[in-house]
Amino acid sequence: MDSLTPAEQRELQGRMERKQMKDFMNMYSNLVQRCFNDCVNDFTSKSLLGKEEGCVMKCVDKFLKSSERLGERFQEQNAQMAQQGGMMR
Amino acid sequence: MDSLTPAEQRELQGRMERKQMKDFMNMYSNLVQRCFNDCVNDFTSKSLLGKEEGCVMKCVDKFLKSSERLGERFQEQNAQMAQQGGMMR
Amino acid sequence: MDSLTPAEQRELQGRMERKQMKDFMNMYSNLVQRCFNDCVNDFTSKSLLGKEEGCVMKCVDKFLKSSERLGERFQEQNAQMAQQGGMMR
Amino acid sequence: MSFLGLGRPQPSSAEKLAAAEAEIEMVSNMFNQLVDTCTKKCIPADYREADLNKGESVCLDRCVSKFFEVNVKVSEKMQGEAAQRQKSGGMFG
């Protein structure tokens, strides 16, 4: 990556920002889909039941904490692998 | 969105048309995958059985009717939410 | 497709190569996800068990062989359909 | 139409377009997920008849309503989390 010119790095930076935005939106909608799927199963009412809402809130919390922990471990492993000269050696 | 110039609106329009085409293709292939998955389970023959074909046809019909109904409700809810000043208030 | 100019064909070629690279990466990560899902279920240890590793290796092998066979059949069917004048006639 | 706070004024033309596009894409993705989720919840996989019956139709309507409600709850919660995370510099800043 160090062989990119400054202009190329700026372009890459821009693309990465758009990608981050897209990733965030994907993460958000996966989160909604998963928590909806796991928590909402009663369609005899039009509004969320109290226990469904509680489940969704705990699901979101748990998912965010998991993602954060997984992100930390992922970066550690990635750094370790980079030191060993990449996955392919 | 009203802050876009006419040229920007045309560009956005074009991108949206390409997106619609892509969405249609995705919808189509999800439909095929779902109906195939739910209806085709016999691999002792090379051709579709009569009951498999009947199942696929009803599956497609039902999926299109569901999507249409979901589309109507989605637009109603979206309009209602826009009136209340967006999801974020 | 024969109505494309040489310049258009080169541009299309380039896009297809980028798409192939993307397809390969998707195939690779689906493969990892599937084999991980099916083979790794013990989280009392930090390293892969012998039987987990064996399962992953056989899973990869089997998946590559399946994909190859499916690719051959797919091309045959596609060619046959093209002769009959396309899916839509 | 201002979902998750996208769509606020942006300087350059490319950025304005990208923001508008992202907003439309978000709504469209949300619809696709709604279709996926609610048909799975409400339509049994045996397909006995081509028409939606009464029970299925009502289930779909309620599913849309609950799906929006969950989206509102989750996005409110995420905004709170985002504010907290902005300092600590987490992965989804």
Added chain:
Amino acid sequence: MSFLGLGRPQPSSAEKLAAAEAEIEMVSNMFNQLVDTCTKKCIPADYREADLNKGESVCLDRCVSKFFEVNVKVSEKMQGEAAQRQKSGGMFG
């Protein structure tokens, strides 16, 4: 190669390319789904041996054949639906 009627003559160069690209992408997506669907239907998840056995091979071949047949049936049906929908202006015009 004219899947779902894509690929008819288009005026501008960008549109021609987009149509050709869409056609190739459609075929490629169809293949990816085929792989996903047919391996799930035909390959048991225990992976006792690295090779495809006879039963798995035959199942894969028949799965491809049935997958194409379903695609033909569904796309014929969708064309009928599309013609009907064009007047009423539904979501998938």
Added chain:
Amino acid sequence: MSFLGLGRPQPSSAEKLAAAEAEIEMVSNMFNQLVDTCTKKCIPADYREADLNKGESVCLDRCVSKFFEVNVKVSEKMQGEAAQRQKSGGMFG
């Protein structure tokens, strides 16, 4: 950072950017799959409490470790396959 051998010097600017982008995208996709896979393996779907408990945390850590190990094994294997396939001209050349 040289995952699957991407990132080697490329002539044109567009190609260099595409390679760098592909590399970043690969790492990012891998993370997304890791999140998907490991939360499904380690977090039960009943959500009794908002916090991660000890067992869930340890399971997530080990899941990451095993997920990387599987990636290394699979990519080594694929490199071998790729070398073999290059002659026969298979689909994933």
